[in-house]
Amino acid sequence: MDVIVSEHAFERRWHRFEQIVWVVLSGLLVASALGALGRGRLATRTTVAQDGSLTVTYDRVVRMRTTADIEIVFESAATRSGEARVVFSSPIPVRQMAPPPVDARALRNGSEFAFRADPSRPARVRITQAPDSPGRQRTTIGSVVVEQIVLP
Amino acid sequence: METVFKAIAAYFTLLLLLRVTGRRTGKRMAPFEILLIFLLGGQMTQSILAEDRSFTNAFIGVSTITLCHAFVAWIKTKSERATKVIDGVPMLIYANGQWEPERMQMVRIIKEDVLQHAREEGLEREDQIKYVIVERNGALSIIKYDS
Numbered sequence: 609m610d611v612i613v614s615e616h617a618f619e620r621r622w623h624r625f626e627q628i629v630w631v632v633l634s635g636l637l638v639a640s641a642l643g644a645l646g647r648g649r650l651a652t653r654t655t656v657a658q659d660g661s662l663t664v665t666y667d668r669v670v671r672m673r674t675t676a677d678i679e680i681v682f683e684s685a686a687t688r689s690g691e692a693r694v695v696f697s698s699p700i701p702v703r704q705m706a707p708p709p710v711d712a713r714a715l716r717n718g719s720e721f722a723f724r725a726d727p728s729r730p731a732r733v734r735i736t737q738a739p740d741s742p743g744r745q746r747t748t749i750g751s752v753v754v755e756q757i758v759l760p
Numbered sequence: 761m762e763t764v765f766k767a768i769a770a771y772f773t774l775l776l777l778l779r780v781t782g783r784r785t786g787k788r789m790a791p792f793e794i795l796l797i798f799l800l801g802g803q804m805t806q807s808i809l810a811e812d813r814s815f816t817n818a819f820i821g822v823s824t825i826t827l828c829h830a831f832v833a834w835i836k837t838k839s840e841r842a843t844k845v846i847d848g849v850p851m852l853i854y855a856n857g858q859w860e861p862e863r864m865q866m867v868r869i870i871k872e873d874v875l876q877h878a879r880e881e882g883l884e885r886e887d888q889i890k891y892v893i894v895e896r897n898g899a900l901s902i903i904k905y906d907s
Binding site: 612618619626630 | 766776780782810811844845848849850851852855863866891893903
């Protein structure tokens with residue numbers, strides 16, 4: 609058996625495959641830099657409720673067990689009573705709320721939180737979440753639908 | 761169970777990345793390769809173990825990787841094609857006075873590296889070389905003409 613062997617066809621195929629992998633990896637890094645894999649410009653989305661009462665800014669792509677913020681801004685009309693109330697249609701994996709809610713209660717389809725607010729200006733609430741499992745995550749904050757993809 | 765899936769994904773991801781990074785030329789591991797392996801391993805460890813720092817979880821992760829490694833070694837004994845994909849094939853980069861620039865580019869080796877190796881083998885002239893092969897582990901084999 610000849611020990612000097614040459615497998616040019618395989619070498620070429622593998623080299624082509626290597627080039628494809630490099631292109632894919634480079635693409636992923638560019639996508640990551642732009643935020644397509646979370647924590648960046650492409651990931652962030654701001655949605656205003658139909659009645660204009662609140663604005664929600666969130667990341668459409670988040671990472672499992674990694675904190676990501678959802679910011680809710682209540683327009684001053686929504687805080688006339690000195691309180692801002694919001695209903696979440698489904699539980700979200702909250703790590704922290706700033707400011708902390710003054711009242712929280714479970715509803716049949718979700719939960720409601722109340723925050724102290726100054727009626728003269730918009731109230732801002734920052735919710736830090738950390739999803740526990742990968743996949744699609746959908747919740748409604750007030751009338752704003754928040755859909756997120758959780759990367760593993 | 762999550763640790764098992766993550767460890768399997770990490771093992772095959774690293775196998776692919778190290779494979780496409782290219783073979784090392786020379787028998788010893790260069791400092792940048794040690795760096796690469798440490799950093800790749802460190803990054804993956806964090807992801808595999810996540811927040812569970814228990815010995816049990818580490819044991820599950822290590823056992824999974826060991827089984828993956830045994831599986832890859834087994835599949836290599838069963839399939840020649842798998843062996844080629846996992847380990848690569850020897851690359852003939854010089855034969856009977858002809859350099860193979862395309863293949864040299866594929867394995868990212870330059871003529872000077874080969875000539876240095878030839879000097880280390882005690883050769884004085886290029887025409888003493890019959891074949892140069894970059895082996896699957898990156899080592900250079902220089903076959904001399906029969907004197």
